Amino acid sequence: MSIEARERRQPWILLSPALTAVVLLLIVPLLFIVVYSFWLRSATGADTAGFYLDNWKKVLSDRFYRDILFSTLRIAAITTAACALLGYPAAYFIARSRGNKLILLVLLMLPFWISYIIRTMSWINILGTSGALNSLLLMLGVISEPIQMLYNETTVILGLVHFLLPFMVLNIYVSLEGIDTNLEDAANSLGATRWQSFLQVTLPLSLPGLAAGGLLCFVLGAGTYITPVILGGPRDAMFANLVFEAIIRQLNWPLGSALSLLLLAVLGALVLIYNRYLGMSQLAKGLG
């Protein structure tokens, strides 16, 4: 075998374990879901195998699913915007701090050591009728009776921001770390104020990190299931909750498969748009 041929094969040999895992654990199950989405649910008993478009017609034409999908995208967008507003100053502070950067990064990673469900449930102890915040306000005499703060869309967004903020901060931080600080100094020496140098130099250069963090927050937020269950009221639901209900509560696996594929398609399209204009390399840096 020639050296060129060996060099051509080498990456594939090195990639083969990962490719095998992706095919077996992602592609094959996904194909099963695709097949399932064309089956029909029987009222009781096993599903009817075959090629039926009923589930797809229902999912694409029913206003109910469309409304919940838009509501999910809206909540994900609000969450992403909140993460960006809160995350940028934090990332900037970490990137520009001297000496204690490692400690700050460890603190940023600290929430990942605690289960996401536990972190979400902690808001019940903070915002509940007899939670920490109400107790404090009562003790200070600010309120005479507890305020109902839990189980609404705001608390769902709060829980999501709590969950997703570290992803945003990390991505922006990586981007800010890669900016040569001499550029800001150069802008300042040319007469720009600190605010102007930030707006015209630092912020534009850090936008890829902001976009990568935004994509991660949006995709993870739009696919969330547990936060509305724990912190939402009776009406609050996101699209993943509908998938859960179709598959688990209604035992309608074919419809649940079609719903999950629709969500996958919408979020996949978003990733493709991102990749078209910004590329995936920034995302890989943030995750790394």
Add this chain to the structure above:
Amino acid sequence: MDNTTRYERLRDRYRNGDISRRKFFGLIGAAGAAYGLQTPFAKYAMAQDVKQVRFDGWGGVVSEAFRKHAFDPFTAKTGITVVDGTFPGGDEYLAQVRASQPGEYNIAHLSGVFDYARYHNFDLTSELNLDNIPNMANVMPALINAFHAVTPDSLSAAPYDYGSTGLAYNRKYISDDEAKEKGAMLLIDDAYKGKIGGWSDWRTRVWYGALQTGQDPNDIQDIEAVWDAVRKHRDLALKYWASGAELMSLLAEEEIYVTEAWSGRVYALQEQGHDIGYYDPPKGFGWQECLFVIKGSPMEACEELLNFMLDKETSIAVAEGQNYPPALDPTKVDLGKKIPTLPAFDPTGTLAGLTFANPEYWNGHEADWSETFSRVQRGY
């Protein structure tokens, strides 16, 4: 039949001269090869190991009672380990079982005859050998007959306990008299807007919707009126709870003042010192729970566990621990002092005072009503 019994029967045939030594070793070798080939890919073989049986239940105080009063003593007596898992609801569990290998799940603490019928429809029923469960003789006939209506010639489960889903209310804000006077209407009382809860289970929501519109839950004539009642409850409710632990937390923390609730969980709250009242409105939701043996399970080990759990001493201890009356017939068995005080307890052993869901009726509407509830819940 489990693998050990199969081997013992083959060995006996060899010793009795029914088969040759060559054939005996040939069959043992073939069995070994088959076992070696299938074990890495199928969990069935693990379940056939009668050193272990898997049991799935409702978690919380119920699972604690089962572990303490039934599983640990059973393991000490027989050497068979009971691995117990939990589920938040019957629907979730059925989805897991459907996606599993035969034998992966063995015994489940299922609720309602409609669950029994659903498992039967999915071809998940087994056939118990009642000769191996002599303690079944003490079980109330009314509970056994309900299962025979689904599987007339066999049983796949042993009835174990029963209870009701009635009204739980905080006595600090709602008196016993008010609860009795308003009944199911308490759940759609504007005066308690934002302090009302409810189970996120479509059956319970529809059942109470039927009561609130003056209809028979097992023969609803005007389902649109029921959905309107469900909508009204949705708009007044703060939270749909999804587990017994969440129910207890919401009531104990006074996030809600009234909800429908599982009788045993309310009793547990009362035992903890919370001033929570409980009232079963007329035609309140009664249910029975069973120990259901899933098709593909090691039957003899499961039957041994069922018999142990139906033993008077075990059954009473578990009932007192989980706060639900046992399936034992109170006219045949002395149930002690605590059990007659439990909510929903029926001293007659006929259960005529409780209204159970008609499995045929409710399972027949499951596809339609479960999906409609999903929409109604979201504001439609």
